[in-house]
Amino acid sequence: MQLEATRRTSRARVLCISPVCAAPRWDLRSLFRAGHPHFGQTAGGEHDHMQAGSEGRSVSTNTLKRLRGLLSRALGRGREAALWQQMQKLHPWSYTPTHGIAWGRDGTSFPVVIDRARGCRIWDLRGKEYIDYTMGWGTTVLGYCHSEVQKAVRSAMGSAPLLAYPRPIQAEVQSLLERDFPGITGVAFGKNGSDVCTLAARLCRGYTGRKTILYCGYHGWGDFWAEQHGFSRSSIPERHPALIHRFRFNDTGGFMALFEQHRSDLAGVMLEPSGPWGGNDIGCEPDADQGFLETLRLATRSVGALLVFDEIITGYRYLEGSVQRARGVTPDLTCLGKAIASGMPLSALLARGDIMQVAFGKAHYGPTFQAEAWSFAAAKATIEVFHREPVALHVWKQGEALRQGIDEALRVAGIPGHVKGPPFRMSICFGEEQGEIRELQRTLLQQEILRLGVSIYNNGVMLPSYAHDDTTLERTLEVFRAALIIVGRATRDGSLAAKICIPLLREM
Numbered sequence: 001m002q003l004e005a006t007r008r009t010s011r012a013r014v015l016c017i018s019p020v021c022a023a024p025r026w027d028l029r030s031l032f033r034a035g036h037p038h039f040g041q042t043a044g045g046e047h048d049h050m051q052a053g054s055e056g057r058s059v060s061t062n063t064l065k066r067l068r069g070l071l072s073r074a075l076g077r078g079r080e081a082a083l084w085q086q087m088q089k090l091h092p093w094s095y096t097p098t099h100g101i102a103w104g105r106d107g108t109s110f111p112v113v114i115d116r117a118r119g120c121r122i123w124d125l126r127g128k129e130y131i132d133y134t135m136g137w138g139t140t141v142l143g144y145c146h147s148e149v150q151k152a153v154r155s156a157m158g159s160a161p162l163l164a165y166p167r168p169i170q171a172e173v174q175s176l177l178e179r180d181f182p183g184i185t186g187v188a189f190g191k192n193g194s195d196v197c198t199l200a201a202r203l204c205r206g207y208t209g210r211k212t213i214l215y216c217g218y219h220g221w222g223d224f225w226a227e228q229h230g231f232s233r234s235s236i237p238e239r240h241p242a243l244i245h246r247f248r249f250n251d252t253g254g255f256m257a258l259f260e261q262h263r264s265d266l267a268g269v270m271l272e273p274s275g276p277w278g279g280n281d282i283g284c285e286p287d288a289d290q291g292f293l294e295t296l297r298l299a300t301r302s303v304g305a306l307l308v309f310d311e312i313i314t315g316y317r318y319l320e321g322s323v324q325r326a327r328g329v330t331p332d333l334t335c336l337g338k339a340i341a342s343g344m345p346l347s348a349l350l351a352r353g354d355i356m357q358v359a360f361g362k363a364h365y366g367p368t369f370q371a372e373a374w375s376f377a378a379a380k381a382t383i384e385v386f387h388r389e390p391v392a393l394h395v396w397k398q399g400e401a402l403r404q405g406i407d408e409a410l411r412v413a414g415i416p417g418h419v420k421g422p423p424f425r426m427s428i429c430f431g432e433e434q435g436e437i438r439e440l441q442r443t444l445l446q447q448e449i450l451r452l453g454v455s456i457y458n459n460g461v462m463l464p465s466y467a468h469d470d471t472t473l474e475r476t477l478e479v480f481r482a483a484l485i486i487v488g489r490a491t492r493d494g495s496l497a498a499k500i501c502i503p504l505l506r507e508m
């Protein structure tokens, strides 16, 4: 029984840390296992214990707090650097939002290994706090560790996460999705966005008996999409002719030209329906033109191809909960992921009409973990908050204020540039002609805001959330104002390179 209590509280404690955070984390328990010198003590009491490795040592909450303090001091630069090196050794492409930045030449550390997260804040191993705009790769709009989501997952943990049979919670989530995406006739679940984007591509091909897909945006790492990177960047054998082609966002003429070229073999058109990332030079694209979305709808329908909205970012983040709902353009297939379960791994493919009946059997789709219930519990709690509270509206408002504030800071600092993209996902873009100067500016900006405690993607992307309140926003803008003054001065006096002490962030 004691063991069971220990297990229960151990699970609860792990929940104090958000399930997804966009930087690597260090689980305290690993330190017990590693026999860290500060963790040799034990404490009595059945409650509030954390299991301490295979020997079953445990410590109380107070002891843990003391140890956490001790830990942040004891883990000096050497320890943090050693951890980073260890992780890099085992996983050399350990991609984080601040990828490439571990340590400055002057020894300053940047958020490399994160200890905990709450709301819109993350803390590194030494206890330094950052206001975060990466939000676990956008997997939470509500903020890390939202209390209702935590509670729902905790109570779901009374049962096994996965059975080979469906459970009522799955039906409940299906009903919530039906309510938010009226007219859907089929739902399939997955764990990552790539699962459901890949399934969507297969359904397009299976349903139409054709092969070509036109796309716009990022659709994960599945072969159907990644093959456009070519063999050298994806290791996917080249295909001639290629089966997937890109069109530019909001470029109705460009789309129609590509469409005409491929209409006889067109299986589907897949796009992020608002503000996809267009590369470093473009940043986040603007919101969609209504006419562009409508053209895509009409064109696909005219040749019997399927229209897929990849709403993995926009789902429950865009006004009214989705682009399709707000803009009144209804796709045949919808991909959801990221924020639907507030950091727990869940994605969903929603289909209309007879697509599932006709094509699902030809799609060979069957991930083992698709019916995992703890993520459904998180999704139910998350979606219920979306229904009750003005989440998307808040995100939109804060994003807009952030854009205006940073644009103004750029202007005051005398730096050409803008924040681009709709308010739910924006990117800071420098307007200098020369790419090398832009790289230096971006790197110096990243260095300075990290120093001052703000974390964004290293390509300038920022995702505001429901947890970013006015005070947080004001602090963020103070940081940007200070950092951009430094960048502006350094640009004018030619000292950008001299001021940078982190590796250069290259434009991709």
Ligand SMILES: Cc1ncc(COP(=O)(O)O)c(C=O)c1O
Binding pocket: 191, 192, 193, 194, 195, 197, 217, 218, 219, 220, 221, 272, 310, 311, 312, 313, 337, 338
């Ligand atoms: C629009 C979009 N589609 C698909 C994906 C792939 O999702 P995942 O990384 O969960 O596989 C992403 C991930 O960033 C995304 O932003």
